[in-house]
Structure formats: structure tokens, C-alpha cells
Amino acid sequence: MGTPVKDIVIPDNAQKTLLLQKHADYIAAYGAKKDDYEYCITEYLRMSGMYWGLTAMDLMKQVDRMNKEEVLRFIQQCQHECGGVSASIGHDPHLLYTLSAIQILTMYDALDMVNTEKVVEFVVSLQQEDGSFYGDKWGEVDTRFSFCAIACLALLNKLNAIDVDRAVEFVLTCMNFDGGFGCRPGSETHSGQVYCCVGMLAITGRLHHVNADLLGWWLCERQLPSGGLNGRPEKLPDVCYSWWVLASLKIIGKLHWIDKDKLIQFILASQDEETGGFADRPGDMVDPFHTLFGIAGLSLLGEERIKPVNPVFCMSEEVIQRAGIRVELL
Amino acid sequence: MHGRLKVKTTAQQEEAKRKEREQKLKLYTAATSGAFKKRLNGEFDEEGLKLTGEILSVNPDFYSLWNYRKEIFLFMKDNKETEFVQKLMQDELGFLESCLKVNPKSYGAWHHRSFILENMPLPDWERELQLCNTFLEYDERNFHCWDYRRFVVLTSDVDLEQELAYTTEKIQTNFSNYSSWHYRSKLLPVIFPDPTHPVRVQEDILLQEHETVQNAIFTDPDDQSAWFYHRWLLGRGRKKLQISCVHASRKTNQILVLLTNYIQVNHGHQLSVNINSSPVTGEWRNVTGTNSYSIIWILTVKDGFPGGEDLSIGVTLLTESDCTQFSQGLQLAEGQDEAWTMASYKAGTRFSIELSAAASSTMEKELEAIQELHSVEPENKWVLLTLLYLMKAIDPVHEKYQDDITEAIEKLTAVDSKRKAFYRDLKSKFMMEKILDVQDVNTRDMTLSGLDLTSLCHTEWMVLVQELDVSQNHLTSLKPLGNLPCLVVLIANNNDIDSVEGLQHCKQLKKLHLQKNALRTVQAFSTLSSLPLEDVNVSGNPLCNIENYTEALKAILPTLAPS
Numbered sequence: 087m088g089t090p091v092k093d094i095v096i097p098d099n100a101q102k103t104l105l106l107q108k109h110a111d112y113i114a115a116y117g118a119k120k121d122d123y124e125y126c127i128t129e130y131l132r133m134s135g136m137y138w139g140l141t142a143m144d145l146m147k148q149v150d151r152m153n154k155e156e157v158l159r160f161i162q163q164c165q166h167e168c169g170g171v172s173a174s175i176g177h178d179p180h181l182l183y184t185l186s187a188i189q190i191l192t193m194y195d196a197l198d199m200v201n202t203e204k205v206v207e208f209v210v211s212l213q214q215e216d217g218s219f220y221g222d223k224w225g226e227v228d229t230r231f232s233f234c235a236i237a238c239l240a241l242l243n244k245l246n247a248i249d250v251d252r253a254v255e256f257v258l259t260c261m262n263f264d265g266g267f268g269c270r271p272g273s274e275t276h277s278g279q280v281y282c283c284v285g286m287l288a289i290t291g292r293l294h295h296v297n298a299d300l301l302g303w304w305l306c307e308r309q310l311p312s313g314g315l316n317g318r319p320e321k322l323p324d325v326c327y328s329w330w331v332l333a334s335l336k337i338i339g340k341l342h343w344i345d346k347d348k349l350i351q352f353i354l355a356s357q358d359e360e361t362g363g364f365a366d367r368p369g370d371m372v373d374p375f376h377t378l379f380g381i382a383g384l385s386l387l388g389e390e391r392i393k394p395v396n397p398v399f400c401m402s403e404e405v406i407q408r409a410g411i412r413v414e415l416l
Numbered sequence: 417m418h419g420r421l422k423v424k425t426t427a428q429q430e431e432a433k434r435k436e437r438e439q440k441l442k443l444y445t446a447a448t449s450g451a452f453k454k455r456l457n458g459e460f461d462e463e464g465l466k467l468t469g470e471i472l473s474v475n476p477d478f479y480s481l482w483n484y485r486k487e488i489f490l491f492m493k494d495n496k497e498t499e500f501v502q503k504l505m506q507d508e509l510g511f512l513e514s515c516l517k518v519n520p521k522s523y524g525a526w527h528h529r530s531f532i533l534e535n536m537p538l539p540d541w542e543r544e545l546q547l548c549n550t551f552l553e554y555d556e557r558n559f560h561c562w563d564y565r566r567f568v569v570l571t572s573d574v575d576l577e578q579e580l581a582y583t584t585e586k587i588q589t590n591f592s593n594y595s596s597w598h599y600r601s602k603l604l605p606v607i608f609p610d611p612t613h614p615v616r617v618q619e620d621i622l623l624q625e626h627e628t629v630q631n632a633i634f635t636d637p638d639d640q641s642a643w644f645y646h647r648w649l650l651g652r653g654r655k656k657l658q659i660s661c662v663h664a665s666r667k668t669n670q671i672l673v674l675l676t677n678y679i680q681v682n683h684g685h686q687l688s689v690n691i692n693s694s695p696v697t698g699e700w701r702n703v704t705g706t707n708s709y710s711i712i713w714i715l716t717v718k719d720g721f722p723g724g725e726d727l728s729i730g731v732t733l734l735t736e737s738d739c740t741q742f743s744q745g746l747q748l749a750e751g752q753d754e755a756w757t758m759a760s761y762k763a764g765t766r767f768s769i770e771l772s773a774a775a776s777s778t779m780e781k782e783l784e785a786i787q788e789l790h791s792v793e794p795e796n797k798w799v800l801l802t803l804l805y806l807m808k809a810i811d812p813v814h815e816k817y818q819d820d821i822t823e824a825i826e827k828l829t830a831v832d833s834k835r836k837a838f839y840r841d842l843k844s845k846f847m848m849e850k851i852l853d854v855q856d857v858n859t860r861d862m863t864l865s866g867l868d869l870t871s872l873c874h875t876e877w878m879v880l881v882q883e884l885d886v887s888q889n890h891l892t893s894l895k896p897l898g899n900l901p902c903l904v905v906l907i908a909n910n911n912d913i914d915s916v917e918g919l920q921h922c923k924q925l926k927k928l929h930l931q932k933n934a935l936r937t938v939q940a941f942s943t944l945s946s947l948p949l950e951d952v953n954v955s956g957n958p959l960c961n962i963e964n965y966t967e968a969l970k971a972i973l974p975t976l977a978p979s
Contacts, residue, residue: 091638121438121441123437123438123440123441126441126444126445127441127444127474127475130475130477130478130479130480131477172480173479173480176452176480177479177480178479178480178483180479222483224482224483224486224527224531225531226523226527228523262598262601262602263598263601263644263645263648263651264598264644264647264648268559268563269559269563270563270566272563272566272599272602273559273562273563273566274559274562274594274595274598274599275598276559291708291709292709294678294709294711299842299845300647302838303838304644306835306838307640307835309834309835313834318557318594319594319640319641319644320557320592320594320640320641321557322419324418340838342837342892343835343837343838343841344834344835345833345834345835348834358422365420365422366417366418366419369421369422370419370420370421370422371420371421371422372422373417375417376417414708
């Protein structure tokens with residue numbers, strides 16, 4: 087009797103120390119080869135890819151190694167007439183990439199590189215009657231976009247441009263029996279969506295709607311015997327959940343409910359000592375996405391060589407404070 | 417980006433792979449620039465579909481190309497015969513199905529499919545439901561497919577009881593059915609609604625559901641989905657919004673109100689006060705001095721309370737959405753410094769809504785069944801945790817089950833040690849609920865020492881407390897004590913407290929003992945500089961290693977009595 091627990095086993099020879107310099111070198115070199123296959127086919131998320139790399143470098147205190155001018159020029163070319171920003175030049179504007187662009191510009195203290203008023207207009211135009219947000223004019227609704235909209239406006243200090251009450255109301259209709267949140271009303275709870283909704287509620291000062299005990303329990307149950315965290319029940323552990331789950335726990339005041347040492351062990355084991363960078367789990371291929379979330383997760387767990395990270399925005403606390411943004415956590 | 421194994425290859429294999437990718441990339445880049453070029457030229461034709469189709473079948477997350485495809489379909493819809501459009505869109509559904517077979521988790525592909533269904537002259541919703549059945553056979557946890565299913569069900573008005581039956585079938589044939597249980601939790605309140613019930617489902621249906629879950633639990637006690645769902649069935653919902661306590665103090669010139677739920681004054685709710693039938697003006701603030709959502713609200717009476725007479729104070733809470741009101745009166749006699757009224761709750765109901773008789777007996781039967789399961793599976797943490805919740809639901813003040821509760825928590829901490837912090841906090845919560853539930857509501861002096869507390873909760877119920885002893889516990893934070901604006905004495909020796917954050921809201925605090933804790937800096941106390949602190953003891957903390965720490969502390973806290 088008994089369903090076996092889906093998990094991985096950390097190999098004995100797994101990496102046990104943080105190879106910070108190797109990760110910085112990996113990110114610094116990433117994207118240098120503009121004709122790399124992997125790099126090219128991920129052009130559709132380039133703006134987010136840049137945000138992942140730059141934020142990782144900032145957290146590792148080496149962002150000066152990146153080409154600031156090139157980044158700013160790129161962003162400028164990605165803002166469209168409607169105010170929205172696209173993933174790359176010639177691609178279509180979307181809330182996801184608009185947020186990534188604003189995050190990068192905030193880090194570089196260069197918000198004047200885009201027309202921020204138009205950005206606000208773009209975000210406002212996407213809010214629907216029920217408070218939800220389309221990702222773009224084609225009408226996909228997802229609580230990820232609620233987070234993108236609210237976080238974007240918060241960074242621009244223009245939260246009140248949208249109907250905050252309705253936006254909150256919509257997110258609450260996505261709350262489930264387990265205290266968590268899904269993409270849309272009726273959708274199953276998923277750690278990524280939990281992070282988006284909890285982050286959004288934190289920014290709007292409505293965390294009292296969250297049942298912290300219930301959700302915190304669901305979140306701490308993401309931790310598997312290997313020490314890694316999964317995204318929802320009966321899924322494999324993945325380093326990116328070291329961010330989505332951990333940041334959510336931090337926001338609701340229950341970070342101490344997971345076993346810190348075991349999680350650190352899992353994250354460190356997911357490093358690639360050859361190439362630098364983090365993969366989703368030990369033995370897999372690395373990428374900038376998992377590298378950022380591995381670094382950010384370690385920061386939340388207290389790694390002193392990494393800058394403190396803000397659990398709502400996934401940007402260094404230093405940048406968030408400098409921007410004058412204060413979000414109360416539970 | 418996920419689940420790609422790093423495979424070691426030889427230099428020769430690397431080179432072959434590199435060449436192959438170079439070729440692939442050449443074709444890919446050509447198709448991409450071709451597609452973008454056509455789009456910029458305003459060419460919305462089948463060649464556009466062909467080009468974008470090549471790319472999207474290997475890269476279905478290339479969202480801008482799905483957008484171009486949508487533009488082509490909209491153009492066709494506006495410019496071609498209905499039959500042609502229908503055929504084209506049917507083909508698109510076939511194309512999408514092959515994309516989804518390769519990549520069943522692409523947001524872009526699923527959204528595009530709903531776009532086609534919404535724009536098709538003759539959509540075949542039954543076929544779409546079948547498609548969902550097929551994809552859920554491959555992967556019962558594919559949330560994209562479940563969401564698409566819900567879209568189909570909603571748009572084409574599929575019978576919800578049929579959907580409920582689908583989830584029953586899934587649950588009975590499979591393990592790993594969290595998604596099905598979740599869908600049930602959404603269907604039941606719609607098919608069998610009861611808006612007065614805390615779980616919003618008709619009680620008799622819920623009781624049946626208990627049986628369904630029990631079957632699952634007994635078939636496989638390790639099936640966590642069923643246990644999560646079971647927890648929902650035990651949930652007892654929210655309290656009605658009411659005033660629990662009104663407190664008036666001539667000393668602070670304040671009226672304090674404790675509610676049962678969080679509100680924001682002047683944003684959906686209003687709080688108004690009159691004294692001897694005259695309305696009182698002033699700004700309502702929460703304990704932190706802002707007007708963000710709070711459960712405790714404080715009004716500073718401008719010009720103070722009228723002297724020389726008995727006062728009849730009336731507080732009214734108005735809910736704007738439905739104009740319901742709740743009022744509470746309080747008498748403050750001429751010579752009285754302070755007065756208050758605190759609502760009484762039937763024992764065991766303050767933190768959970770009472771179980772109905774039917775629900776009670778179901779809980780008892782279930783407890784028996786789960787106890788039986790426990791004897792067969794003594795190390796199963798889901799069983800242990802559920803026993804805990806059942807016992808707490810049946811016996812909120814631990815009259816009958818105190819020892820069993822303690823034992824279950826100890827066992828849980830042993831068999832599921834990664835989550836021991838959660839179990840310890842749960843134990844603390846149960847303990848505090850029991851104490852708060854049993855003690856006199858007018859208690860102003862509380863001793864919570866030596867109770868193994870790792871956290872303080874429900875502190876809003878301690879809003880009247882003036883003296884509190886939480887010594888000899890395992891507390892790390894005092895933040896929850898920000899809810900105690902009447903606090904004058906706090907003894908918190910022998911804990912693991914590393915911050916005084918929260919105490920800055922205890923504006924009447926005079927005596928603060930924090931011996932043997934984990935406080936590292938004197939600077940941390942600067943947030944308390946405006947408190948009337950006279951007696952502060954921090955011996956036995958790491959900060960005592962700082963030279964002249966007592967002087968430094970006196971410099972920060974001007975009201976400290978000379979030693």
C-alpha cells in the first residue's frame with residue numbers, strides 16, 4: 087500500500103559549497119554568443135531573461151560587469167506606441183515584459199529611459215470590469231498579470247491609477263480550498279500563482295485576506311525528503327520553487343516552517359561546478375532563470391555573500407529601499 | 417528550461433550537434449524574419465500561417481507569432497466565406513492538437529485554442545470536452561487542460577453534475593488526483609449552494625463528502641490530496657463582523673474598538689462614536705498609527721472626555737455595502753479612569769464556529785475511524801495531523817483530549833521533523849486558543865510562561881491586557897504584541913527574542929524585562945524611545961558584550977529610572 091513519494095535523491099558527490107564566482111561568470115558570459123541556438127529560440131522572453139541575469143548579478147554584487155548602456159538602449163527599442171514593452175525588438179508588447187523592463191530600469195535608476203506615463207496607460211488599459219488583467223490586447227487572464235500590473239505600478243509609484251479594490255477582489259476569487267491561489271477563478275493552487283497573489287496582496291496592503299496558517303502549511307508541505315521544494319503536491323522538486331514558495335512564506339511570516347538546512351543542501355546540489363549556474367535539479371542543464379531563483383532563495387535563507395533580496399519584488403532590498411517603496415509583510 | 421538532463425558527450429558528438437543546431441537555427445531565423453516581414457507588410461494569408469506554423473510547432477511559446485496568427489484568422493473572418501473560415505479554423509484545431517501533444521503545457525497554445533473556439537462559426541464543444549478527457553488521461557495534473565476544460569464547461573453550459581461525476585470517476589481510478597479534488601471543491605458550492613454555511617455547501621452534501629474522502633484515505637493513507645481536501649471539510653469559516661470590545665480611557669483620551677474581522681475605516685466601513693448623544697469627531701487609526709486594514713481601531717477624542725458627569729458612550733460600526741450596523745454601548749462614570757465592555761463567547765466558539773449536531777456526530781465517528789487507521793499506521797503524519805484537527809474541532813478547550821493532543825504533536829515532530837517548526841507553532845496556537853477561550857474575558861493580567869510557546873497568536877483578544885508574562889518560552893518575535901495598547905508590564909525573560917519590533921506600538925509600556933534572550937544591538941531599542949519606559953532589564957543578552965551598553969541604552973531611552 088502507499089503511493090511512492092515523487093522526489094529525487096541528491097547524489098553523494100553533489101556540490102556542497104556555493105560557487106558564487108562561477109555563477110557570476112556564467113551570467114556575465116551568457117548571451118555573448120548571439121548565434122547560440124538556445125539563446126535565439128528564447129528571444130520571445132529576452133526582456134525577462136535580462137531581468138533574471140541582471141538581478142542575479144546585482145544580488146551577487148557584480149552587476150557592474152554588465153553592459154548597462156546596451157541594456158538601456160535595448161529597452162528603449164522595446165517600448166511600443168501603446169506604452170507596453172515587448173520581450174525583444176519587433177515582438178509584441180505584453181505585461182510580463184513591461185514589468186521586467188521596469189524592474190531593470192528601477193535597478194539602474196533609469197526610469198526616464200521609457201515613457202513611464204505611457205507604461206501606466208498601458209497597464210490601466212488592460213484592467214477588466216471584474217478587476218482582472220489581460221496580459222495584452224489578446225485577452226489572456228491570469229493572476230500572474232495581476233501581479234505584473236500591481237508591481238509595475240508600485241515601482242512607478244502609480245498604484246492608484248488602477249482600481250485597486252477590484253483588482254484585489256479578483257485575486258480573492260482565485261483563492262482555493264487549500265488557502266492558495268490559481269491562474270483564474272476555479273484554477274488549481276500553484277506555487278507560482280501563490281507568489282503572484284500573495285505579492286500583489288502585500289503591495290496593496292490586503293494580506294489580512296490570506297489564511298496564513300492554512301496557506302503556510304500548504305507551502306511548507308512543498309518540501310520533500312530531498313530537501314527541495316515542489317510547486318504543488320506530487321510534483322518533483324525544482325530550484326525555482328525555492329523562490330516562489332520561500333518568498334511566499336516570507337511574506338506571510340512563516341519562512342521558519344521549512345527546514346532551512348535541507349533546502350540549502352538541495353539548492354547547492356543543483357549547481358553545475360563545470361559551467362556555473364543553477365539547474366532545476368541536480369544533474370540537469372543550467373539556465374539564467376534557475377540561477378536567479380537559486381541565488382534569491384539562498385539570500386532569503388540568510389547567505390551572507392548575497393545581498394538581501396526583497397521577497398515581493400525579487401530585486402535587491404537596497405534597490406527597493408532606494409526607490410522609496412515600503413511593503414508590510416505579515 | 418525544465419527537466420533537461422545534462423548529458424556528457426564526446427568532442428565529436430558536440431561538433432555534430434553544433435552543426436545540426438546551426439542548420440536548424442538558419443531555417444528558424446529565416447522563417448521568423450519572413451513571418452515578421454509579412455506581418456509588417458500587412459499580409460494576412462495562408463503563407464503566413466505556413467511560416468508561423470513551422471516555428472510554433474517547435475517553439476509554441478513564441479507569443480508574438482500566435483498573435484500574428486490571430487490577426488490572420490481575424491482577417492479571414494472579415495474577408496472570406498464562412499465555410500472557408502470554418503474549415504481553416506478546424507485545421508487550426510488540428511494544428512493546435514499536434515502542438516499540444518508535443519508541448520501540453522504551453523500557455524500560448526491553449527489560449528490560442530480558446531481564441532479559435534470563440535471565433536469559429538460552428539464550434540464543436542463536445543469535441544473540445546473529449547480533447548480535455550484525452551489530455552487528462554495523459555496527465556491528470558495538467559492545469560492548463562483543466563482550465564481549458566472549465567472554459568469549455570462555462571461557455572457551452574455543460575451540466576455540472578456531469579462534471580462532478582467526472583471527478584468521482586477520476587478519483588476512483590487514480591492516485592495523484594489533487595486536481596480532481598480541487599475541481600470538486602469548486603463544483604459543490606455551485607451545485608449545492610448554502611451561503612449561510614461556513615464552507616458554503618449544503619451540510620448533508622458535505623457529510624456525504626466526508627464519506628467519499630474517507631474511502632480515499634482508507635484506500636491509500638499516503639494519498640496526500642485526500643488529506644488536504646479533508647482539511648477543507650473540517651474548516652469552519654469566518655465570523656460575522658461585530659464589535660467585540662469597546663474600551664474608553666480618560667488617561668489617554670482614547671476610545672479603542674476591537675472587531676471580529678479586519679476593516680479599513682472610511683473605505684467600505686464607518687465607525688462613529690457619540691458621547692451622551694453628541695457625536696464625537698476624530699480620526700480613527702490602527703495601533704500602528706495608520707489607517708490600513710486592521711482589527712483594532714483607536715479614536716483619540718479631540719478636547720478629551722467631558723468631565724464632571726457620567727458618560728454614555730455609543731460606538732456604531734456601519735458596513736457600506738449593505739448598510740448593516742452593529743452598535744455597542746459603554747458607561748464611563750464620572751470618577752472612572754477607564755471602562756470597557758468585552759463580548760462573551762460560549763466556550764469553544766471564539767476561534768471556531770460551533771459544529772452542528774450532525775456535524776458533531778460525524779466528527780466523532782470520523783475520529784474513531786481515523787484512530788483505527790492510526791493504530792495500523794502509527795507513523796503516518798497525515799493521520800496524526802488529522803487526528804489533531806478532529807480532536808480540536810470536537811474539543812476546542814482540550815477538556816477531553818489534552819493528552820492525546822500533546823502526544824500527537826510530539827509524534828508528528830518526530831516522524832516529520834522537517835516541519836517541526838510548523839508543529840510547534842500549531843501547538844502554541846492550540847494552547848493560546850485554549851487559554852483565551854477559558855479565561856475571564858476581563859482579564860488584564862496574563863501569565864503565559866513555561867508553555868513551550870514558539871509564537872504568540874490571537875493577540876488582538878489580549879487588547880485589554882496590562883501585565884503580561886511570556887517568560888520561559890521559545891519566542892523569537894514580539895511583533896504580535898503590537899496589538900496590546902494597554903500593556904504596561906512585559907516580562908519576556910528566557911526566550912530567543914532577537915528584536916523588539918512591535919513593542920513601539922505599546923505606548924504605555926513602563927516595565928520591560930528581556931533577560932536571557934538573543935538581542936544583539938542597543939540600536940534596536942531606538943524604536944522604543946518615545947515609550948514611558950522606566951524599568952528595562954536586558955542582562956544575559958549578546959548585546960551585553962558591548963562596552964558601556966547600559967549607558968548607551970540610557971541615552972536612547974530617556975525615561976529610564978536612574979540605576
